Amino acid sequence: MKEILIYGRGGQGNVAAAEILATAAFEDGQFVQAFPAFGAERMGAPVRAFVRIHDQKIRTRSQVTNPDILIIQDETLLGNAKVMGSVKKEGVIIANSAKKAAELGLRDSATLWTVPARQIALEAIGTPIVNVVMLGAFCAVTGLVSLEAVKRCAMARFAGAVGEKNAQAAQQAYDWIKKERE
């Protein structure tokens, strides 16, 4: 089972990202579970959402406190040592940042990937909403979910041009990571 923690700020579409990621993984043939850390939701406050992906029915429902993959939606949250340190030793962090991972110098063991999601979103969508963009990066880094499924689910979740632009932005983030890997 893979446990994913999406860490962002209220209004950044963290819960929608969890829903899209889970639905995409489900479309790829996996069992899934997605839920927010239910709180008094307010714009700007740190918010967590969780996704579990497994090849069999998922039962455990406690919150994800020790994720395999951590998605950081907002660069200003990189300083939260508690959340950053909660990732499994062999885990992965994918952060929205224009800086290179090495420049951030945050962590030794976990693989830290950065993607300039804000810039990608501004160019492709016109607003700095990075949730679907980060999922594109997620697909490229982890290979756990297919990019095609994420794009399809994003377009199903956001109707019309918004959905299409988001799918396009996810593709760009995916390509960006792939290029970084080369």
Place this chain on the structure above:
Amino acid sequence: MKLTIGLVTSPGTSRANKTGDWRVRRPVFLHKTCTGCLLCQLCCPEGVVYGEAKTFDCDFDYCKGCGICAQVCPVHDIEMELEGE
């Protein structure tokens, strides 16, 4: 009467409950000055006054002896009498 689910009852079951024995005073219809104005019948809360001009009477199985008929009679043709007298 058997108890039904949800204590459902058909209408009119209060007929089984004869309230005449609540009475302390009973109305006596004198049939002297009666004009047939029907006030006694219309005002009876139990709906037990029957008859017409100069023949009004009531059903003592249910009359509770409230005295409203005697009170409203404009020609004082109804008197309330103590039961048993």
Place this chain on the structure above:
Amino acid sequence: MVVLSQKSASLLHMEVLEGSRAVAEVVKRCRPHVISAYPITPQTHIVENLAQMVADGELASEFVNVESEHSAASVCLGAAATGARTYTATSSQGLALMSEVLYNIAGLRLPVVLTCANRTLSAPLSIWNDHQDSLMVRDAGVIQLFAEDCQEAADMHIQAYKLAEDHRVLLPVMVAMDGFILTHTFEPVTIPTQEEVDAFLPPYQPLHYLTPKAPLSMGTWCEPDKFLEVKYMMHQAMEVALTLIPQIAEDFRRHFGRYSGGLIEEYRMDDAQTAFVAMGSLVTTIKDTVDELREEGHRVGLVKIRAYRPFPTQAVARALEGVERVAVIEKAISIGGVGILAADIKSALYGRERPMVGTFIAGLGGRDVTKDSLRWIMERLEEGATLQEFVDLNLSLIGDDEG
């Protein structure tokens, strides 16, 4: 890449839905004539979805917007008395406000179906989950079924109507699903088709109903010489429900191919020395923990309470026979008493070979209950804990002015 070319057979007819949406989709297929509700977190998504369906013309129900939960329940009471199939949903303070009417609905023997998206009660103000709200109306004469996951919550509503409307029962049924933990979680569920639900759930045939064509009185004044008998009749109806709940679950399995009903579920209880007892969504985390503890050599199992009222005394006693230790995990507290669910469990075991029963208050007001919490419970139980214990209690939070 783990992408599979084809979905496994078990996922074929499923879709990923939020728990609230799954319940709304199923309630829609039960064709209620009248829906009335007042919004309260975390129940709101359910009735929001239903209101949308009515507005979109997908659901031919009368959706009555009201100014309080007391009125929502009253609308359901009145509508059900005229022979309508009704639905409402609430949480927490909303259920508290409904409680007066719930006693009336039950006493009038009206088969209203409602969802309780479980949330604790104020004060202190908290929107998060525990079972304090449902247990508050334990004695009202409302059948209470607790769901483990979103599928079970959805399936239970279909069964709830069948159970409530059976002329031998005629009592309201409340499906309890953990607020947020189930209502706001997206997971794969199978939503039956309208045809499938219609084949299982026939239109409601009221035993008595109000109509000007054939007047009658309901819930008449009752003097001391008859009141006891009326309550006895309600209790008897609950006893009938005890036998009907498993039958309806079997019937449901024949129609839908899944068993999601019944009174209790025993998980790995065969040779168990230690048993967890719990209700609601916590059961899923316990099952995984039981598997892990089993692998480590502990003979441990789980008894899940699905039907809380009527309480399955016999089934519980049978399930716990031969067990040495029982941990009852309570998501509610009887302040000044010892365990609400534990009292039922202990009473079921009275007069038998009795195991040690420990009462563990956990997860109040949304506190996360983790595998570590469950392991701690297991340890405390093995140390002989039998009184009331508070799981993950952080005494360092309590200030000096604590009397």
